[in-house]
Amino acid sequence: MGMTYVQKLLARACGTAVVETGDVLELPVNLAMSHENAALVINQFNEIFRDTGREARVWDPDKIAIIFDHRVPAESSKTATNQKKIRDFVAAQGIPRFHDVRGDVGGICHQILPENGYVRPGHVLVGTDSHTTTHGALGAFAFGIGATEMAAVWALGSILNVEVPGTIKVVVNGNFPDGVYAKDLILHLVGLLTAEGANFKMIEFHGDTIRSLPTSGRLVLCNMSVEAGATGGVVPPDWETRRYLRDEAGVVDELDLFAPDADAVYDRVVEIDATRLEPQIACPHTVDNVKPIGEVKGRKIDQIVVGSCTNGRLDDIEIVARTLKGKQVAEGTRMLVFPASWRIYSDALNAGYLSDLIAAGAVVCNPGCGPCLGIHQGALGDNETALATTNRNFKGRMGNPGAEVFLCSPVVAATSALTGVISDPREVN
Amino acid sequence: MAKGKVVLKLDNDISTDIIYPGRFMATVLPTETPQFAFADNTEFNKALIEKQFPAGSFIVAGDNFGCGSSREQAASCIKGYGLIVVARNFARIFLQNSINVGLQMIICPDIEAGEGDELEIRDKQVCNLTSGKSFAIEPLPKARQAIIDEGGLIPYARRLLLERGA
Numbered sequence: 001m002g003m004t005y006v007q008k009l010l011a012r013a014c015g016t017a018v019v020e021t022g023d024v025l026e027l028p029v030n031l032a033m034s035h036e037n038a039a040l041v042i043n044q045f046n047e048i049f050r051d052t053g054r055e056a057r058v059w060d061p062d063k064i065a066i067i068f069d070h071r072v073p074a075e076s077s078k079t080a081t082n083q084k085k086i087r088d089f090v091a092a093q094g095i096p097r098f099h100d101v102r103g104d105v106g107g108i109c110h111q112i113l114p115e116n117g118y119v120r121p122g123h124v125l126v127g128t129d130s131h132t133t134t135h136g137a138l139g140a141f142a143f144g145i146g147a148t149e150m151a152a153v154w155a156l157g158s159i160l161n162v163e164v165p166g167t168i169k170v171v172v173n174g175n176f177p178d179g180v181y182a183k184d185l186i187l188h189l190v191g192l193l194t195a196e197g198a199n200f201k202m203i204e205f206h207g208d209t210i211r212s213l214p215t216s217g218r219l220v221l222c223n224m225s226v227e228a229g230a231t232g233g234v235v236p237p238d239w240e241t242r243r244y245l246r247d248e249a250g251v252v253d254e255l256d257l258f259a260p261d262a263d264a265v266y267d268r269v270v271e272i273d274a275t276r277l278e279p280q281i282a283c284p285h286t287v288d289n290v291k292p293i294g295e296v297k298g299r300k301i302d303q304i305v306v307g308s309c310t311n312g313r314l315d316d317i318e319i320v321a322r323t324l325k326g327k328q329v330a331e332g333t334r335m336l337v338f339p340a341s342w343r344i345y346s347d348a349l350n351a352g353y354l355s356d357l358i359a360a361g362a363v364v365c366n367p368g369c370g371p372c373l374g375i376h377q378g379a380l381g382d383n384e385t386a387l388a389t390t391n392r393n394f395k396g397r398m399g400n401p402g403a404e405v406f407l408c409s410p411v412v413a414a415t416s417a418l419t420g421v422i423s424d425p426r427e428v429n
Numbered sequence: 430m431a432k433g434k435v436v437l438k439l440d441n442d443i444s445t446d447i448i449y450p451g452r453f454m455a456t457v458l459p460t461e462t463p464q465f466a467f468a469d470n471t472e473f474n475k476a477l478i479e480k481q482f483p484a485g486s487f488i489v490a491g492d493n494f495g496c497g498s499s500r501e502q503a504a505s506c507i508k509g510y511g512l513i514v515v516a517r518n519f520a521r522i523f524l525q526n527s528i529n530v531g532l533q534m535i536i537c538p539d540i541e542a543g544e545g546d547e548l549e550i551r552d553k554q555v556c557n558l559t560s561g562k563s564f565a566i567e568p569l570p571k572a573r574q575a576i577i578d579e580g581g582l583i584p585y586a587r588r589l590l591l592e593r594g595a
């Protein structure tokens with residue numbers, strides 16, 4: 001019987017011929033990523049070594065990546081002290097893939113990993129962040145874990161007790177109509193599957209829409225696969241994966257590209273006709289509360305947020321800047337833009353996008369996660385409403401349980417910034 | 430076996446932002462996280478801090494409890510009060526975190542219980558002593574149960590580390 005992409009990847013990783021859904025495996029890890037919560041990982045890591053008579057050393061410093069992104073620059077002495085503790089640990093253990101608070105190498109972990117060529121097709125990649133699913137866009141089996149689990153990875157070099165997930169095959173065909181992007185596709189899919197519809201499963205993306213989608217769009221799809229509960233999302237790697245890693249991430253080594261078997265067995269197959277999609281909005285307070293834009297347009301917005309590990313890439317900033325160029329953000333609405341990395345920030349600066357945004361009245365923030373989860377800048381006031389290109393709209397998400405968050409694509413965010421209400425880009429321009 | 434009252438009844442899709450709001454994420458140590466458990470539910474949070482509920486009391490929830498973030502604080506903050514979470518099912522990362530840190534959680538796909546009901550864990554069932562109904566517990570895969578039986582992932586990983594040598 002044939003294997004899905006991730007079954008095949010896991011069989012290779014374990015050196016076995018076959019794995020079956022539900023098998024529980026211990027897997028060697030190719031890359032272990034953490035951000036500021038490495039402070040807790042360090043604590044748990046030292047606990048594992050306590051009373052063992054061993055020196056607490058990580059299994060392989062070259063396979064660990066640590067990126068400061070959640071609260072940068074530190075918003076409090078507590079965060080600054082956590083960051084200092086991590087910095088000291090990185091130096092003591094000799095971890096080279098460390099991205100500190102810096103304008104040259106800094107950014108959000110889920111952009112830093114791809115753009116620096118840390119991810120390869122076939123990798124087993126774990127991260128102490130639920131959006132680690134992002135890296136399935138490059139053909140990795142990538143998923144989020146907790147801090148104690150990561151401490152065990154740092155000690156042992158493997159991830160213990162991973163269930164071989166069943167897989168939902170999503171086949172998308174046709175061209176996106178005007179005003180529709182990868183974000184609309186994944187919002188539509190999360191609405192279709194529901195917030196728990198893919199729990200303990202992979203989402204494997206296929207179809208000509210996916211094949212012609214650049215990596216920036218594939219990253220969006222895999223990033224938000226976790227919002228349907230999925231263990232991860234994955235795009236079987238192809239020429240575009242090769243192009244991205246070579247041309248944009250500077251990867252020179254030979255890639256091992258493989259595909260799922262033609263007779264692979266899937267738990268479910270979902271077919272989507274991209275030509276029929278409309279701009280989508282996820283309404284408060286769950287990501288699966290998704291509606292076509294027509295049902296919510298006209299809704300007053302206090303704060304627009306463009307950025308995050310979901311939609312803070314150069315093509316996102318570009319479309320927002322083009323929409324706003326020569327125009328103004330509506331009175332009574334504020335707009336925050338935070339690029340996903342300093343490389344993107346710099347490219348957007350050189351292309352003139354940032355000056356267009358600033359001239360239009362947007363506030364361009366430094367790359368980071370802060371506003372998305374309400375922990376650093378951009379908090380909402382009581383009864384305020386935000387429209388964001390981020391990934392979650394849970395109650396309290398942007399720092400205030402008395403506020404509401406709607407999720408959308410960058411072009412919808414930009415169009416709505418001009419009007420101050422949720423607006424359909426197909427009608428406004 | 431455990432017997433206690435349901436002190437909080439919750440709906441489906443309870444996110445980690447509800448259990449442990451993001452703004453408290455700079456606090457990481459299991460000894461410090463309990464003060465922020467369900468922080469935006471001010472009444473319940475206050476009752477927890479005032480130790481109104483004995484250890485072994487229950488939180489009962491619907492589907493997909495703990496969805497969202499990988500933040501382990503969401504599991505450690507509940508464990509700090511010795512509460513047991515019974516849900517119809519759990520989100521994957523939260524489930525794994527609970528096992529790893531030793532938060533007692535029970536998958537009970539048909540559970541029916543309201544606040545104030547008295548529950549007892551008996552054999553492979555959750556018995557609602559108030560309604561007189563019993564509900565089957567879904568067992569964990571063996572490999573996961575092994576971590577629980579060993580007291581969490583830290584002792585489990587410590588043993589593997591020692592067994593495997595340098």
